[in-house]
Amino acid sequence: MLFNSVDFALFFPIVFLVFWLLANRNIFLRNSFLLAASYLFYGWWDWRFLLLILFSSIVDYLVGLQLGQADAPAKRKLLVGISIVTNLGLLAFFKYYNFFAESFVDAFSFFGRAIQVNTLNIILPVGISFYTFQTMSYTLDIYRRKLKPVHDPVAFLAFVSFFPQLVAGPIERASNLLPQFLEIRHFDEAKASAGFKQIVMGLFMKTAIADRLGLYVAAVYGNVDHHNGMTFMVATVFFAIQIYCDFAGYSLIAIGCAKTLGFDLMDNFKRPYFAHSFKDFWSRWHISLSTWFRDYVYIPLGGSRGSEGRTYANLFTTFVISGLWHGANWTFIIWGALHGFFQTVEKALQNAQRVRLPRSVSIVLVFTLTCFAWIFFRSASVPEAFQIIERIILHPGHRIYTGDLGIFSFALLAILFLLITEWIAEFRPDWTLLYHRSYAVRVFSTSFLILYMAGLGVFDNSQFIYFQF
């Protein structure tokens, strides 16, 4: 079920009302209802996906219970190993099997040996990368003795499948979200109102900005042979904004939905294109994933505790894995590797205390390099990405393709609107109209967003980009 669908528009108000009727009466009943609603939400795509999430949840619930009782290090390692192998095994099979099989064939043929590996016709279950990471963080935290196992299976299943953030995050830590399923909730109108505003803002970012820019980006990237370098530069900047608004919009809707039900989810984005370094960028972009990788990959690899060289290698490896997490394609791996490279160089320069750039120059530089990396992320293949880069460098051309002038001008308007709202949120948060102290201003600004969406939003039932991951 998509957030921007009629199904969800009917589903959510019903869930909201029933949830609050049950909220402070009986925790078990309330969590059972949330679980049923979440499974309905997820099964709407394909009911067979439910078997996977149920399997993954049950394994981690049982592993968690056993870990809580086990003291022997070997047994604890075995138990956490079962959780990791189960979750990563599901991920490897459903997401990466065909990619690895094809890559093996390519590698062997490169050395002149032809081998045959059968690929499988596998459907990628929506959100599998998100919920496997969320449920794995539970067993890993218990293994590290940072968390006590939960003994309420319904609360645990509801935590793993919590519908607002099930398919594209934020990837919540069990230590933050799980206890919220065990508390009595009381309706708070101010919190619900703030949640609804986040939903409106999220829908705005998705329909009025991301999908609007997406029309132009698809027209350019879908027709690589026909456009010049300048057009690709514009399309890449548009894509940078598109993917940000698509994913941050989704996250806002998720956080807002959860908030109306009284749950607090972590922030996932904090105006990433105002980042003045790559380290800063990754503390603002997809925060729930970047902190997950920091805690469960980078630090276990040794983090920055070893030599300088080892630290760089750990950083680079973490980003390559992060790229692979995004998708089973070399384009994503190169995207991750580029970010790893940028971070490594940045760290090396900082260590050497060589470079001190003005903040505004740093922001532009980080944005430019981020856009460069987005070319790989958006391209269908690595050769296509290089073809685009070649166009940008060698064949910039004289004219920018605008396509339909209506679509293009509304895309520019959307960017202008985003720039203003982001600038205000970053530098003048007290000017934010949506949360202004005046009731009239709040109502006016919310109404403006809704009416703008009606007039200039794109409602083509498009998926959120991150659903594919």
Added chain:
Amino acid sequence: MEFIQIKGLVRKVFLYLIILTGIDQCAGALLDLALNHSPDGRYYKAKYSLEDCEEDIVIIGDSRGEMDYLPTVFEDSLHMSCWNASRGGQGLPYFRIMQEGLLKRYTPKIILFNVEDNMLEMPTDYERAGFLRPFYQDHPEIRPFIDEISPLEKWLIRSRLYAFNSSFYYLFRPYIFHNLDGDLKDHGWKPRYGSVDPEEERAFTTESELAPLDPMAVQLFETFMNRFKEAGVKVMIVTPPNYNLQVITSSTDQFVANYCKQNHIPLFRYSENIPLITHSSWYGDRDHLNPEGATYFTQKVAHKIKDAFDLVEDPVSVIEFE
């Protein structure tokens, strides 16, 4: 306590939605006013096609339908009134909407249907016809096509502001810049000025690819033809020329040719006509004829119409290509 709070919130939301609906209706009414007084442009043209057009000959097609055929030439040559209802970037859903809009009011004598050589191979794109949303409420005949755009459509269209979604640029442009989509006196024709540079344009190419047909496009095409046949309208199909691109055959061409043969529909393929294809000074760009080329081409087609439908009129003066 909580139940009372939730009830209060629901009441507030309900009230807010009523106010929002009021604003939406007012905004829609103002936009309707702008649409109804549009001096020219694509909304004027769509409104005329759906509500006022009563010409003998109606041309239906995409951008090449819009730019390659001059109604005034048909009028002078055939002594019949003519209106060009074509619209750039459109496809079969739009053609069907125009058809239903026309047949609801009257029966044209002749329809000139401009068919692209790959029309039935392209996936059917209803979204493009979305620019006709402002007519949704007053024209029930177009609703099934607009509803096809997405499952959300029939809900969203209840908003009068949404009915004008993304239309503002083209809705208000004619108030500032006149005749960008053609002069009213040209009866729907939109000129494509300019010329191609043979040195820089593509070299002579032939095409004979047989791509699979899109079943939905085929169904829409057959319905389009059958609806006119049932209404007793004479239909003539023309495939227009591209500069230096000779389409020898395509799946669409084969299908359309068979259909026309079985149903005795006149079909004229200019997409393989070498003299016309290679005449660089007649093209505004590689896909569209300029006014000079369009005038010659329309005279040629007028001649064919006269022959095909055995119109007893004065001889038509035509500049021959061959």
